[in-house]
Amino acid sequence: DGGITQSPKYLFRKEGQNVTLSCEQNLNHDAMYWYRQDPGQGLRLIYYSQIVNDFQKGDIAEGYSVSREKKESFPLTVTSAQKNPTAFYLCACGGGGLGTEAFFGQGTRLTVV
Amino acid sequence: QKEVEQDPGPLSVPEGAIVSLNCTYSNSAFQYFMWYRQYSRKGPELLMYTYSSGNKEDGRFTAQVDKSSKYISLFIRDSQPSDSATYLCAMRPGTSGSRLTFGEGTQLTVNP
Secondary structure, three states: OOOEEEEOOEEEEOOOOOEEEEEEEOOOOOEEEEEEEEOOOEEEEEEEEEEOOEEEEOOOOOOEEEOOOEOOEOOEEEOOOOOOOOEEEEEEEEOOOOOOEEEEOOOEEEEEO | OOOEEEOOOOEEEEOOOOEEEEEEEOOOOEEEEEEEEEOOOOOOEEEEEEEOOEEEEEOOEEEEEEOOOOEEEEEEOOOOHHHOEEEEEEEEEOOOOOOOEEOOOEEEEEEO
């Protein structure tokens, strides 16, 4: 089945640690996105990529990094520089005629312990 | 002031009611308007997608865009308990590669 998969579903991070969230899609979409969702704030864009080997910062990129070496994959690293990383992280993909975030993954809940 | 305003609710209705969910926006460049449904602890799913002004209907769902008032609505007819979720509006300008701006989301509960 075609879709977009995020892993892990739950992730715990110690202070000072970097962690990487995985996002894989087999929908052949060019564009991929990372969002952060916090209560009362809706979805905020962290990074996005419209083509392999290229990506742009979103509204809240500080403390995060990404790579786009393959069309199917867009991993997000939450670095120790991110001071408040506890949140629900969502990956999305889209493109073609729709030109928008057509599909979202099921999310990764990151908690700092 | 936020570019997109959406009442977070919560909104509680009896089964069978007509539900009206709304967003207002300030950026006149927005051309594409979406509604997403998000169940608890899940990712959003695209429900409706409209371009510019007008209405779009899909089963029990109707999306309405009034660009002159900068106001969009989602109507749900004959609401069901399975419609209980958070509904997010989102919109973007017409330029290629433009970003999507989301509303905060409205939490809806449909009571049997």
